[in-house]
Amino acid sequence: MAAPPSLPIINIAPYLTTDDPAGRARVSQELHEACSKYGFFYLDFTSLIDLKEPEDLSDLGRAFFQLPEEEKLEISLSNQDGARGYARLKENMTMGKADNHEGLDFYRPVSDPDETKPLWGENQWPTSMPQLETAFMGWTEKMKRLGMILMEAMSVGLGMTREEWKKLRAQVDESFWVMRIIGYPPLPGDADGYSCGAHRDYGCLTFLYADETRNALQVFQPGKRSANKRHLDGLPAEEGEGEGEGHWIVADPIPGCFVCNVGEMWEIWSNGLYKSTLHRVIHRSSNYRVSMPFFFEPNFDAHVKPLAAALRIQEKDPQLAPSKAYDPVTYGDFLLGRVSNNFSM
Numbered sequence: 001m002a003a004p005p006s007l008p009i010i011n012i013a014p015y016l017t018t019d020d021p022a023g024r025a026r027v028s029q030e031l032h033e034a035c036s037k038y039g040f041f042y043l044d045f046t047s048l049i050d051l052k053e054p055e056d057l058s059d060l061g062r063a064f065f066q067l068p069e070e071e072k073l074e075i076s077l078s079n080q081d082g083a084r085g086y087a088r089l090k091e092n093m094t095m096g097k098a099d100n101h102e103g104l105d106f107y108r109p110v111s112d113p114d115e116t117k118p119l120w121g122e123n124q125w126p127t128s129m130p131q132l133e134t135a136f137m138g139w140t141e142k143m144k145r146l147g148m149i150l151m152e153a154m155s156v157g158l159g160m161t162r163e164e165w166k167k168l169r170a171q172v173d174e175s176f177w178v179m180r181i182i183g184y185p186p187l188p189g190d191a192d193g194y195s196c197g198a199h200r201d202y203g204c205l206t207f208l209y210a211d212e213t214r215n216a217l218q219v220f221q222p223g224k225r226s227a228n229k230r231h232l233d234g235l236p237a238e239e240g241e242g243e244g245e246g247h248w249i250v251a252d253p254i255p256g257c258f259v260c261n262v263g264e265m266w267e268i269w270s271n272g273l274y275k276s277t278l279h280r281v282i283h284r285s286s287n288y289r290v291s292m293p294f295f296f297e298p299n300f301d302a303h304v305k306p307l308a309a310a311l312r313i314q315e316k317d318p319q320l321a322p323s324k325a326y327d328p329v330t331y332g333d334f335l336l337g338r339v340s341n342n343f344s345m
Ligand SMILES: O=C(O)CCC(=O)C(=O)O
Pocket: 180, 182, 196, 201, 208, 210, 217, 279, 281, 291, 292, 293
């Protein structure tokens, strides 16, 4: 049997200097290919970030989850806008089933917080661990910078002109980012659900740092028969259906790399060239797994619609035409819809 395909590793280093145009062109091409083929890739971050930093953050996250439940519940997301704060074990639902994880979510702060408005409250932090806010807010600054760098590299990969990139940049330069720290106890053998059920990320780019646990995160690769089908209505049809329907590949952590993926906004911008790929977590090992996704998203008021550069590619090669029409969305409205559904799609 052929070895299962594994995701490509892309090193962003040429975009951190100004004197490597050939390297930049190569990275942009690699991004284009990875986003077209998988919607997922590993991003080597070692030229930008010291390996120890996310490890320390992950330890802090783990220490937070070890606090007594009453203390964690003091910052429950129900105190605020329903989105910012602590979600207890199984509070998050995907496709109507409880996910076997707990989490601490925080978002871009807003200048006029109002806890009665969905998403518009204030971030909440545990009083007994003041270092959490400082450390994680520092991390989000780095992740925003990385997001902008990657967006620029992807604009080149899609064949955008400098003018077109400037317009796209203005849609993401005040990213309404989200960060989650997720804690996964082992999934019981008889659980009716997953550690995190199959879903697509809804925004722009996800940078996931996860601890060294293996065999947890899985990424769906559609087969020939399922390539044009949308798998929104439950789990994909691959299981038990043999050849052609696609399969799940494991995306184990690689030291010094994020697992990166494109969300639904990139699928719209690219008019379906880049796939917002289904993924899920099944964590059955005996340890407590910690992961920390940073979601680099468009601005709240960004108007997202297929980009001319994607349409040019599809005009040249009609085989790349999308199998469905991509309607424009305003990111904030789209996000509100998704958050209120709590991963129901
Ligand atoms: O924990 C993971 O590996 C993935 C989490 C995830 O997919 C998400 O929060 O969107």
